[in-house]
Amino acid sequence: MPDVAYVNGWVGELRDASVPILDRGFLFGDGVYEVLRTYRGRPFELQAHLRRLEQSLEGLRLKAPMRRRRLERLVRDLVKQSGYANARVYIQVTRGVARRQHVFPARSRPSLVMWVERAPTGQARLLRQGLTAMTLPDQRWKRCHLKALVLLPNVLARQEARAGGAAEAILLAPGGVVREGAASNVFVVHGNLLRTHPLGPEILPGVSRQVVLELARAEGLHVREQAFRRHTMMQADEVLLSSTALEIAPVVRIDGQAVGHGRPGPVTLALHARFRARTRQVDS
Ligand SMILES: Cc1ncc(COP(=O)(O)O)c(C=O)c1O
Incomplete structure (x- = not known):
């Protein structure tokens, strides 16, 4: 499957993926992201990217959506599903969906979005x-x-x-x-x-x-x-x-x-x- 996306447990084609408009990432940019590459199907510097993601989450006092090992597995699974050897993986975590107000919501679950697309050429x-x-x-x-x-x-x-x-x-x-x-x-x-x-x-x-x-x-x-x-x-x-x-x-x-x-x-x-x-x- 090309351009495969993950949205909080849902997996499908990128063009079919969507998030609710009350997601704080959409409303406030209240979230963090990572972009990594694969070469010949293998994620490059994956641990360094996941470590930086954790540091960014901490910096914004955001909860991690899952443990690093699970996230790592998810990245590898999605890359495999895409079938792309040279891919770009985008990962985004936001403070989730809540009624729009600036202060952090008392209850919200972080939102995790990810997709895999073909890496641009032209190097x-x-x-x-x-x-x-x-x-x-x-x-x-x-x-x-x-x-x-x-x-x-x-x-x-x-x-x-x-x-x-x-x-x-x-x-x-x-x-x-x-x-x-x-x-x-x-x-x-x-x-x-x-x-x-x-x-x-x-x-x-x-x-x-x-x-x-x-x-x-x-x-x-x-x-x-x-x-x-x-x-x-x-x-x-x-x-x-x-x-x-x-x-x-x-x-x-x-x-x-x-x-x-x-x-x-x-x-x-x-x-x-x-x-x-x-x-x-x-x-x-
Ligand atoms: C502002 C900024 N600096 C540096 C980089 C390079 O970071 P990396 O090598 O982790 O892709 C990026 C990547 O998008 C960036 O947005």
Whole structure:
């Protein structure tokens, strides 16, 4: 069955799945989510994604809909049912259905929604051509380490980037500090040094970000989790993005200006080759 969905115990085709309009996720964005990939039918970094889901739930004082082991089994079952080798799995937990009022309802059960769809292709072209980015002010809230549903500032930033001909928005704090992309983490390379924003409430602790840091160390790079400004980024040899969707993607132009030689650089390509090798390893 393609594009298979799960809604609180119901399983069927994604196009037939629905949730009640009183779900607090729909009304308030009161919930959290995860997105993960499978490669050759196997979920990539599943434990890391489920751990982050638990941290996001805790951060919003939301009850887990089920134990991790059961959730893990559910993910694997749905992936199997979809029949997709390379799939994208979306998981969402909300504070459930209740009469609309801001305060938490006294009684409500968390709502769990999940679906599996075919993973987008186009990675090869991305690596050949690289992508363009636009810097924009970070207008998000102060708890960006939680993967919460409220994505309006991210949506608006990416839309503005697209309207300006760029694929991704790179979000800047006041003073020009580079935080992350609208849906990706950002790294800069100067010679043998790779830098990215340190963990904290300003950025999402990307699962791919963590993988990139490990691969960079294995590649012999010096790695620093240290804030840097736009000016430093614009003078980098290479800029790269990481996310579950992009894997590792070279950025070749920012705000109309070429990064390095304006082509995907050797460090980015080497890291991506290592990333691909990792996706072929045993189940995570
Ligand atoms: C704001 C933001 N930062 C970073 C990422 C990358 O996270 P991950 O590597 O876990 O997909 C995402 C993913 O969607 C994101 O939305």
